[in-house]
Amino acid sequence: MxxxxxxxxxxxxxxxxxxxxxxxxxxxxxxxxxxxxxxxxxxxxxxxxxxxxxxxxxxxxxxxxxxKNKKEKYTRIFTFWKFELPLLFKRYHRILLFTFLLEVFIVCIGWWGSATNDEFMRNALPPGYVDMTEENIAKGDPFGVYKDDNMFTTFVRIAMNNTFVALLMVIGGVALGIWTLISVWQNDIMLGAFQYMFFKNNLGWQSILVIWIHGTLEILSFIIAATAGLIITQSILFPGTYSRMLSFKRGIKDAMKIMIVLVPLFILASFLETYVTHLMSQSFDKEKNFGLPIWAGVLILAASLSFLVWYFVILPIRLHKKGYYLQSDGIIGRLKQQNA
Structure with missing residues (x-):
C-alpha cells in the first residue's frame, strides 16, 4: 500500500x-x-x-x-499458558464460534442423511464398519471396537493419527481454507452417521457415555484445529493494514501457537480412548459384570467439557475484562484499573 x-x-x-x-x-x-x-x-x-x-x-x-508489565516470578511457559494463549483465543473468538456452528450443522447433516438413507450411513463410515458394529450389538458387546489387546500401541497410534489430521487441518488454511473445510466435512459427516448408528439401535445414551468420554476432548480439539486453519485463511484474504505477506506470517504464527495446545489435548484424549473408554464399554457388555461406574464416566465427560469451555471461552473473556491485552509482538499488557 x-x-x-x-x-x-x-x-x-x-x-x-x-x-x-x-x-x-x-x-x-x-x-x-x-x-x-x-x-x-x-x-x-x-x-x-x-x-x-x-x-x-x-x-x-x-x-x-x-x-508496563511488572517482572513476574512466573516462567515464560507459565505466562504463555495462563495469559498469552487465552488472550490469543479472545482475538479469534468469532472464528471459533463460526467453526463450532459450522461443524454442528454438518454433524446434523450426517445424522439426517443416515436417518433417511441407510446407504448414506454406510458410505459415510469406513467400509465394513456398520456390519462389524451390528455384529457386536447382536453379540451383546456393542462397543467391542474399543477393545484391543495391545493398548499402548493403540494409544500411540491414535495420538499420532489425531495430531497429524489436526496438523493437516491447520496447514489447509494456506489453500484458502479449502482443505480445512474438506476435512471438517468428512470428519463431521462421519461423526453424525456414527452417532446415529447407535441411536438407531437404542444405544444412544450408552454411546454418549462411552464415546464422548474421549470424544469431548478429541472432537472439540478438531474444532480448534479447524479454527487455526481458518485463521490462516483470514490472514490471507483480509490482511487489514498489513501487507498480505506480513499478515500471512502473523496468521501462521498464531495458528502454530494454537497447534501447541492441541498436542497435550490429543494425548489425553488418546489415553482416555485407549484405557478409560475400554473400561466404560465393559459396563454395557452383557457377558461381563465389571467396568467403569456410570457416575465416573459422567464425571470425566463433564470435567472435559467444563475445562474446554472455561479455558477457551470463559478465561479469555475474564482476562479481557480485567484489562489484559495481547500486543502484536506477543507481550502481555494490562490497563490501569480506573477508580470508580
Missing part, C-alpha cells in the same frame, strides 16, 4: 485518538493495540516517514495511561 493511501485510510482515526480521550479501559486498550499494529506496519514500509513518528507519538501518549 502506498504511503498516501495508508495515511488517507487511517488519518481520521489517528486524529480522533490524538484529540479525543476516553475513560473506557476496553476502548483505551483497543486504541493502543490498533496503533501498535499501524506503527508496526509504518516502521516496516515507511521507517523514515513523518507519519511513523506521528503514530509513535500518539501511541506514546496513550501509553501514559497504561503501565
Amino acid at each position: 502506498r504511503e498516501a493511501m495508508f495515511i488517507k485510510k487511517n488519518a481520521a482515526k489517528w486524529k480522533e485518538y490524538q484529540h479525543s480521550e476516553t475513560d473506557n479501559p476496553d476502548e483505551t486498550a483497543e486504541r493502543f493495540i490498533t496503533l501498535i499494529d499501524d506503527l508496526s506496519y509504518a516502521k516496516t514500509f515507511y521507517p523514515k516517514s513523518k507519519v511513523t513518528r506521528w503514530i509513535n507519538g500518539i501511541a506514546a501518549g496513550i501509553y501514559q495511561s497504561i503501565y
Whole structure:
C-alpha cells in the first residue's frame, strides 16, 4: 500500500485518538493495540516517514495511561499458558464460534442423511464398519471396537493419527481454507452417521457415555484445529493494514501457537480412548459384570467439557475484562484499573 493511501485510510482515526480521550479501559486498550499494529506496519514500509513518528507519538501518549508489565516470578511457559494463549483465543473468538456452528450443522447433516438413507450411513463410515458394529450389538458387546489387546500401541497410534489430521487441518488454511473445510466435512459427516448408528439401535445414551468420554476432548480439539486453519485463511484474504505477506506470517504464527495446545489435548484424549473408554464399554457388555461406574464416566465427560469451555471461552473473556491485552509482538499488557 502506498504511503498516501495508508495515511488517507487511517488519518481520521489517528486524529480522533490524538484529540479525543476516553475513560473506557476496553476502548483505551483497543486504541493502543490498533496503533501498535499501524506503527508496526509504518516502521516496516515507511521507517523514515513523518507519519511513523506521528503514530509513535500518539501511541506514546496513550501509553501514559497504561503501565508496563511488572517482572513476574512466573516462567515464560507459565505466562504463555495462563495469559498469552487465552488472550490469543479472545482475538479469534468469532472464528471459533463460526467453526463450532459450522461443524454442528454438518454433524446434523450426517445424522439426517443416515436417518433417511441407510446407504448414506454406510458410505459415510469406513467400509465394513456398520456390519462389524451390528455384529457386536447382536453379540451383546456393542462397543467391542474399543477393545484391543495391545493398548499402548493403540494409544500411540491414535495420538499420532489425531495430531497429524489436526496438523493437516491447520496447514489447509494456506489453500484458502479449502482443505480445512474438506476435512471438517468428512470428519463431521462421519461423526453424525456414527452417532446415529447407535441411536438407531437404542444405544444412544450408552454411546454418549462411552464415546464422548474421549470424544469431548478429541472432537472439540478438531474444532480448534479447524479454527487455526481458518485463521490462516483470514490472514490471507483480509490482511487489514498489513501487507498480505506480513499478515500471512502473523496468521501462521498464531495458528502454530494454537497447534501447541492441541498436542497435550490429543494425548489425553488418546489415553482416555485407549484405557478409560475400554473400561466404560465393559459396563454395557452383557457377558461381563465389571467396568467403569456410570457416575465416573459422567464425571470425566463433564470435567472435559467444563475445562474446554472455561479455558477457551470463559478465561479469555475474564482476562479481557480485567484489562489484559495481547500486543502484536506477543507481550502481555494490562490497563490501569480506573477508580470508580
